[in-house]
Amino acid sequence: MVDISSKSGNVSTNRKKTWHLHGKSFPILYLLPHLIVFTIFFLIPLIFGIYIAFTKWDLVRTPVFVGWDNFKTLLFSHSIFHDQLTSGLWHTILFVLISVPFCILVPLLLAVVLNTKPIFAKFFQGLFYLPSLFSISAVVIVWSLIFNPNYGPLNTLFHLDQVWTGTQPWAWMTIVILTVWWTIGGNMIIYQAALNGIPQDYYEAADIDGASRWKKFIHITLPSIRGQLLFTIVTTTIAQFNIYGQPLMMTNGGPNGSTTVLMMNVQQNAFGSGQSLAGISSAMAVILGICITIVSMVQLFLLRNKD
Amino acid sequence: MKNKKQGSAQWLSLIFLIVLGVVWITPLLYGLMSSFKSNLEMQSVGFKFLPINWLFTNYTRLLQNTSNTPVFRWFLNSIVISGGSTILVLVVTSLSAFAFSRLRFRGRNVLFMFLLSTMMFPPVMNIIPLYKIMTTLGWANTPWAMIFPAATGVFNIFLIRQFMDNIPIAYDEAARIDGASDWQIFRIVILPLIKPVLFVVALFTFTGSWNDFLWPSIVFSDINKMPITPGLKLLQGMYVADIPTLMAGAIIAIIPTFILYLVAQKYFLQSMSLSVGVKG
Numbered sequence: 001m002v003d004i005s006s007k008s009g010n011v012s013t014n015r016k017k018t019w020h021l022h023g024k025s026f027p028i029l030y031l032l033p034h035l036i037v038f039t040i041f042f043l044i045p046l047i048f049g050i051y052i053a054f055t056k057w058d059l060v061r062t063p064v065f066v067g068w069d070n071f072k073t074l075l076f077s078h079s080i081f082h083d084q085l086t087s088g089l090w091h092t093i094l095f096v097l098i099s100v101p102f103c104i105l106v107p108l109l110l111a112v113v114l115n116t117k118p119i120f121a122k123f124f125q126g127l128f129y130l131p132s133l134f135s136i137s138a139v140v141i142v143w144s145l146i147f148n149p150n151y152g153p154l155n156t157l158f159h160l161d162q163v164w165t166g167t168q169p170w171a172w173m174t175i176v177i178l179t180v181w182w183t184i185g186g187n188m189i190i191y192q193a194a195l196n197g198i199p200q201d202y203y204e205a206a207d208i209d210g211a212s213r214w215k216k217f218i219h220i221t222l223p224s225i226r227g228q229l230l231f232t233i234v235t236t237t238i239a240q241f242n243i244y245g246q247p248l249m250m251t252n253g254g255p256n257g258s259t260t261v262l263m264m265n266v267q268q269n270a271f272g273s274g275q276s277l278a279g280i281s282s283a284m285a286v287i288l289g290i291c292i293t294i295v296s297m298v299q300l301f302l303l304r305n306k307d
Numbered sequence: 308m309k310n311k312k313q314g315s316a317q318w319l320s321l322i323f324l325i326v327l328g329v330v331w332i333t334p335l336l337y338g339l340m341s342s343f344k345s346n347l348e349m350q351s352v353g354f355k356f357l358p359i360n361w362l363f364t365n366y367t368r369l370l371q372n373t374s375n376t377p378v379f380r381w382f383l384n385s386i387v388i389s390g391g392s393t394i395l396v397l398v399v400t401s402l403s404a405f406a407f408s409r410l411r412f413r414g415r416n417v418l419f420m421f422l423l424s425t426m427m428f429p430p431v432m433n434i435i436p437l438y439k440i441m442t443t444l445g446w447a448n449t450p451w452a453m454i455f456p457a458a459t460g461v462f463n464i465f466l467i468r469q470f471m472d473n474i475p476i477a478y479d480e481a482a483r484i485d486g487a488s489d490w491q492i493f494r495i496v497i498l499p500l501i502k503p504v505l506f507v508v509a510l511f512t513f514t515g516s517w518n519d520f521l522w523p524s525i526v527f528s529d530i531n532k533m534p535i536t537p538g539l540k541l542l543q544g545m546y547v548a549d550i551p552t553l554m555a556g557a558i559i560a561i562i563p564t565f566i567l568y569l570v571a572q573k574y575f576l577q578s579m580s581l582s583v584g585v586k587g
Contacts, residue, residue, distance in 0.1 A: 025410055025411070025412070025489055026489070027406045027410040027411075027412040027415075028412075030402040030403060030405055030406035030410065030489075030493075031402075031403050031406045031407075031418075033398065033399045033402055033403070034399045034400060034402070034403040034458070034459075034464065035403075037395075037399060037455055037458045037459055038422070038459045038461075040440070040455070041437065041440070041455050041456045041458075041459050042425065042433065042456070042459040043425070044436070044440070045433035045434075045436035045437040045440060046425070046428055046432055046433040046436075048433075048436035048439075049432045049433045049434075049435055049436045050432065052435060052436060059435075059438070059439060110327070113320045113323055113324060114320070114324070116316045116317050116320040117317065118317040118318070118320040118321040118324065119317075119321065120321070120324070121324075124324045124328055125576070126568075126572055127328050127331060127332060128327075128328075128331055129568075129575070129576070130335075130565075130568065131331075131335070133514055133518075133561070133564040133565065133567075133568050133575075134518065134560075134561045134564065134565075135517065135518035135519075135520060135536040135539070135560060135561075136518070136520050136536075137520055137536050137537070137539035137540055137543070137557075137560070138536075138539060138557040138560045138561050140543075141338075141539060141542075141543060141553055141554065141556070141557040142334050142335060142337075142338040142554070142557055143334060144543075145334075145337065145338055145341060145550055145553075145554060146334050146337065148550065150350070151349055151350060151550060153337055153354050156353045156354035157354040181331065181334070189576050238429065241429070242429060242430075242431065244520070244521050245520045245521070248540075249540060249543060263431065263521070266431065266434075267521070267525065270435050270438075271438070271525050278435050278439075281435060282432075282435050282436075285431045285432050285434070285435065286432055288429070288431055289428060289429045289431055289432040292429045293427055293428070293429070296427070
């Protein structure tokens, strides 16, 4: 900006040059479009969201500051909100604990198998990646037919009479199965790329030493793709912590609220029927956010320190 | 000896892949086949993979519905939203990436690190205030409610910048000697060279926006304005007793991303290695 005014003297003689910003740099003009959108639609909502967690708010009137009250209610009181937080958070963590290992191991196995370069490898790669292109609502609708107690192929084909989404542990199983089916594509591609990057001489040297396939996997393959494993474990955990659509549409949080995850409570309290409880709902979201951040930091720390 | 061993491993792999591949594709194919069945057939026949009578009425009925589940309308809304998001993201992030990769200014690295660090905050924390902002702006139930938040993403800048950093700076310098401005260097030198990464960003923005579920189901309450992904939730409630029609709805919703994938599979797969080459 200063540069423009200092040059204003020869603007008339140099108009064309100035217009084209010849030799002059205005980085801010390139940054500004993103920074404006980023500030209004990410940064301000983020800060405002943390502030709201310390208020009583109905989304309409002015938020009333209440200090740590929301957090005290959520963490220590004997209230419905406390129950919502503890059970919702526990169900979320339970889902993360069950699903993440599968979301890492299944694609890793697939990548190793595909890496032996059998015929049609490209076709199978495309096939396993395919579900990750679909929305959760479409995925749940397709799987709800598979697990439909009356007309689903699982029951009709095998002559079973199982209410899959209405009884535990099957309700969690259906959610985990469709999640694994839905999400492994990305990790598989990442592992494939990583495996391709391992120099072949490592394996040849191990062959000379007479190492078994398993030994080679443990001592050559895994250490070589450690970075990618770390990356996918962290991103997959974060992604699964945000679970919402699967239980909402597959089990509707049931049976008896046993698959109701925290995001469903956050959404219900803020935007459900009746008066909005945006303050306490925001506090729940902040707690969930803190959990996600802590877990991913711990993972990064643990996995980085192995060297 | 070694080749023989490798050969047997390949056959084992193939058998494994065929078995798992069948498991993987079956739900999708079964859903697709069921969308051509009549509700009566669905409820009375028991297990049968192919329809006895191929019906297309489930599709036509859904696409003609203009009242409680306007699927065709939702589809068009999704096209507008995903298309708009893609265009805005491309413009905004490529400009920003150019500044971070090619222009010198004070605090460049600090600003970039700051932007990257905000990625660790999960989006759950800003959804409630974002809703308030959208309603205040009068943008709830409009495509803007999804288009602008899509363009906040920092990871796209990161990807594009990484790609730009691999373009030799000598190209810029040659152009600069010829008297090119920053803008001309961006337009004439850089932009044509980063087309592959822009294509990847475009594909991911489009499918990401198309498949977004939580945010649109909050910010769209008007049934005629919503995109198809949250729309399917309404459809599920409406056709709980009519599974074939429900399947038809899901199939309609996945067609665009499926076609994109068929056309640009290479780029989808390449993008994953792009992001990992960076992080791994």
